[in-house]
Amino acid sequence: xxxxxxxxxxxxxxxxxxxxxxxxxxxxxxxxxxxxxxxxxxxxxxxxxxxxxxxxxxxxxxxxxxxxxxxxxxxxxxxxxxxxxxxxxxxxxxxxxxxxxxxxxxxxxxxxxxxxxxxxxxxxxxxxxxxxxxxxxxxxxxxxxxxxxxxxxxxxxxxxxxxxxxxxxxxxxxxxxxxxxxxxxxxxxxxxxxxxxxxxxxxxxxxxxxxxxxxxxxxxxxxxxxxxxxxxxxxxxxxxxxxxxxxxxxxxxxxxxxxxxxxxxxxxxxxxxxxxxxxxxxxxxxxxxxx
Numbered sequence: 001x002x003x004x005x006x007x008x009x010x011x012x013x014x015x016x017x018x019x020x021x022x023x024x025x026x027x028x029x030x031x032x033x034x035x036x037x038x039x040x041x042x043x044x045x046x047x048x049x050x051x052x053x054x055x056x057x058x059x060x061x062x063x064x065x066x067x068x069x070x071x072x073x074x075x076x077x078x079x080x081x082x083x084x085x086x087x088x089x090x091x092x093x094x095x096x097x098x099x100x101x102x103x104x105x106x107x108x109x110x111x112x113x114x115x116x117x118x119x120x121x122x123x124x125x126x127x128x129x130x131x132x133x134x135x136x137x138x139x140x141x142x143x144x145x146x147x148x149x150x151x152x153x154x155x156x157x158x159x160x161x162x163x164x165x166x167x168x169x170x171x172x173x174x175x176x177x178x179x180x181x182x183x184x185x186x187x188x189x190x191x192x193x194x195x196x197x198x199x200x201x202x203x204x205x206x207x208x209x210x211x212x213x214x215x216x217x218x219x220x221x222x223x224x225x226x227x228x229x230x231x232x233x234x235x236x237x238x239x240x241x242x243x244x245x246x247x248x249x250x251x252x253x254x255x256x257x258x259x260x261x262x263x264x265x266x267x268x269x270x271x272x273x274x275x276x277x278x279x280x281x282x283x284x285x286x287x288x289x290x291x
Contacts, residue, residue, distance in 0.1 A: 038268065045265040048258035054266060058228040063247060065255040068228075070263050075230045076238035077267070079145055081214035084152035088160050088209055091153075093202070096164040097190045101176070114165065120158035126218035128155045133222040146234040148224025155219050156209035163208055167201030168194055200282035207278045211271050217242035241267040 056069030095113075103110040132151030141147055171194050179189040195202070217240065225237030226247075241263050248260035 041261055041264045041268060044258065044261035048255070049262040049265060053259065053262060057230065062228070063251055063253075063256055065253045070241070070244055070259070070266065072228055072230050073239040073241045073244035073263065074266060074270075076145070076224070076227075077214050077241045078270070079231060080148045080152060080220065080224060080238055080240060081210055083145075083149040084156055084213045085160075085206060085210045087149060087153040088156040088213075089206060091157055092160040092164055092205075092209075093195075095161050096168050097194065099165060100168045100171075101186050101190050101194065114162070117158040117162050117165075121162060124218070125155055125216050126221075128152075129219040129222050132219065136223065142235075143223060143225030143237050144235045145224060145231045145238040148220045148238055148240075149234075151219050151223040152213045152216065155216060156213050159212055160205050160209040163205030164198070164202055167198045167205065170201075171197050203278045203282045207275055210274055214240075214270065215242060215267065217246060241270075 053069040054074060055071055056067075057072045058068035058070070059066060062068035099107075099110045099113060128151055132147060132154070136142070136147050175193055175197065176189055179193045184192070220238075220240055221243065224240060226239050226243055227237040228239070229236070231238040245260045245263045245267070248256050248263065251257065
């Protein structure tokens, strides 16, 4: 009896040791990959990265190695990603609250809505770009910042909706019941209780969608267009950093290719800054979360 118990304990320890090694290896692989990718981008971007590059627009012959910068792509990416993220948020938050507060867990409407969002999440971004381009042709809208914002918002919508939905589902039912017992309406419970409890998770969902939107190239290739100027209105075409990187890497000139890595470094820095800002905001509001 004792031998059998000892054998079982040894087997469990071996299994635990195996999975511990697997977890450590996975963590090291993720961290190592991040260091290699960021390190390569930074190392290759140093020769071309300068203040003038991020404060000037491209001049004549920029893609042939002449003077200029990527201010047009930086501004276009920020305008497009911020506008699309705001639009997607205005659609995603009400949907997530509706599914969780007005529909039960077993509701067919909620089940099919979540299934549809999961399918949309897996649709390639080039399909969103083709759909956006088709709609543009139908209504006579040319490639512009507005068309890019709408297309990227459609791309971000299922990502943000499902992430917020999963966060809202984690709110304890006791909080909702306590709010109802005090005479609050469902809308008041949603805004004053549920949203306040899920601010850190909502910020994470927004950052996920923002990172996907600002880093995507396929969805804006035919919808936002490309220009060497900073867009002055929603109907002007807009350049983006992913497309700028693509065009710069496609040239045979080493100087321009170095600028592509500098553009990638700027894009990475923007995403990093957004992530840090989101973490600080989440930490500030996390004290209101009931654990």
